[in-house]
Amino acid sequence: MVGNKKKVLMILSLVIVMLISACGGNEKKNEASPTASSGSSASPSESASQSASEEPKEVVELTLLVNHPWWPFKEWKGKIPEEITKRTGVKLNIQLAVDDKQLPLLIASNELPDLVYTASDLTRLANPDISYAWNEIIPQYAPDFKIDQSRIGVNTMPDGNYYTVKNGYSTEQEWKDNPKALPGGSGLAIRQDILDELGNPKLDTLEDLYQILMSVKQKYPKMMPIIFDKDQIGQFFRINFGLKRNTGFIDLNGNAVHYLKDPNYVDYYLYMNRLYREKLMTAENFTFKDAQQDDQLSLNGQVFVHGGAMADTLNAQLLTLKKDFSFMSLPKVLSDKAGTPMGGSGWSGMYITKNNKNVEASIKFMQFMMSEEGQRLGVWGIEGEDWTWNEEGQFPVMKYDMNNAEVQKEFGYVYWGLLGSSGVTEALQRYDEKALQTPWGLALRDTLKFNPALGLVATNPDTDEQVIESQIKNMVATEELKIYMAKSEEEAKKAYEKMIAQMESMGLSKLEAWATTKYKEYQKNF
């Protein structure tokens, strides 16, 4: 009996200990961060004495959450990040977001790391309780950090502060000044061998493309005439019709209206619907959940045209697989309506959170990453060793295979540069005289249409406008499919009209009225 009692007591105490430790777990974590910060708080004063050019004495370690689950680099490792650390004295511990729900959760539980790099939840992070406003910390910690007015303009929030400067942004003038800067955009990779077998038919219009796909279907019934990268479905054709995608507003007679109301959208849908009705594309393309699914089909030789894929990347993989075919990259747009709306204020921004251990080192790190030197080091590599200017000094000539994902990963090219790079620096990296993509990039360049004021019109979280917008987006995701999959052109048109009517009934006019007011406000700044 006594033995039994002892056992019972032991088990009970074990359970209680487990229970208490489970409850206390959270608190311990919270305690840990202040001690950690006090531990490293010695370093700001030290690093204050170091300017970027001096040899840093002590490396500051900061944790960065990269809120892009697909991000190819899991660690701060390789020649380029090491060089960045050498010049800035900052080493990053990388935390890669598992999905798009992690960041909101970290915000809610106040467990954000030192730095967050994200393209979503921007307005949530731009909150004085969550992040430091750059306009407040720059005069204090990095008075020589100068940011040009247009960048400040596009990143300034309604409260008058700017909490980040997003990468990927360049003014229209910067694009003009760099004729070799190539925008990224969904092109077509086409099987060269099959085109040859078909006798290289004329391919200048969307109708030509349609006819070629039809003849591929007849001659190669086992092949899929066209397949898209799961995130790029139809995108090449949207470009050809000059359309926006996913979100945002367009300018219609001076008003900001929902992007789906673009009069060309119906033509785009009808073209896509025809591809589907003629069985030139498969319905299952819409169900792909894995980015590899479409690549696998292309690499296995089951696909004629791969939308959104890069021919150079596919060919590099085909070479290792020892396949006897290759892809070409369509070097042009196929319509005179083509356009690439550049309404953006940039893509992804670095936020210095209130949990940051070393604000000074963080803002100085960003100062370096946004400097010309830092941008080029991050995106292109080490000057002289990895790249040199071409003779006219227009674009960098890379000494490494920049389309090879393995090479990028080993040395850390491109991606860490994105933390602070401008649109043009990124775009110049794409220019490679030998690459198949380059003519496509040049063609795309001619279609750029700028409207920064429109790009700034974005709804704020937890507002009625945002609720309307997200409900419409959710509805469109389902209803749009009914247009793609319609059994006849008539039915497709009706489905489109029904979708627009549905949008109206969900409060679109209220959203558009709000957007137009904002649009006109922002227009004054440009």
Added chain:
Amino acid sequence: MWSSIKRQKYAHMFVLTGMLIVFIFQYLPMFGILMAFKQYSITTGIKGIFTSQWVGLKYFVEFFNAYNFEQMVKNTIGISLLKLVFTFPVPILLAIMLNEVKSRFFKRFVQTVSYFPHFISWIVVSGLLVIFFSTNSGIVNDALLSLGIIEEPIALLSDPDYFWGLAVGSAMWKEAGWWTIIFLAAISGLDPSLYEAAEIDGAGRLKRIWHITLPGIRGTIVVVLILAVGSLLGGGLVGSNFEQSYLLGNVMNNEKSEILQTYAFKMGLAQGRYAFATAIDLLQSLIAIILVFGSNYISKKTTKSGLF
């Protein structure tokens, strides 16, 4: 009373520990329900649950006004009812049949094979389903095509008309074996002398099942049924409504696969609108409570046995 408590103090300590756990992890977090009625913003953290403004039933109204509200409710209830109707009897039948198998090896074999899928996660199962049923390289479609049984591949994964069947079928395959164990255990508790007596009286196999096995496990069936009804909107016995709709649902079959839970996830959690998600969930819990009490009441009236 005190003396009996003192006598059973160790047993009581167990109960207390359990109650403490329930209190800390189940009751304490319930204050979060407040969110459903407040203009809560995640940037305000936990404190915000108490300090943010009251908005009354705003989120409930928003939810009722969702453009596909009717469809979601239809899907949620449709899939759940089908699961209850089709998957509830299967483990009972399987258990009875296994009980009648004389070969120990065969019995063990079937049992192991049938409950094994329970341990495979839904993400893996959804991958398996793609391998089997995909239209362009799925094993089943390839086989049927090459045998000339069908001329066009069957779009089981993308055609909305197949989704409910797919959900019920795959859930049955995954969970039926697992619940069989419960019923087998109940059957093995029956007194063998009853069967011997019946056999002597000349009762055949079916008669023995009908008059001894089934009435013997009636209590277990009722308890499991009430539990299943209580979690009806989550998929009942076999659960997994959310996992299935989230993993097997896609833009193609969305009209048949979108359910309340995936909607709460997409429009609430994924967008950081915790208040809205809480409102939807609260509504669901309410329905679940009504279902549990309702089924318990009916069960007590009709079979005289219930959960409480």
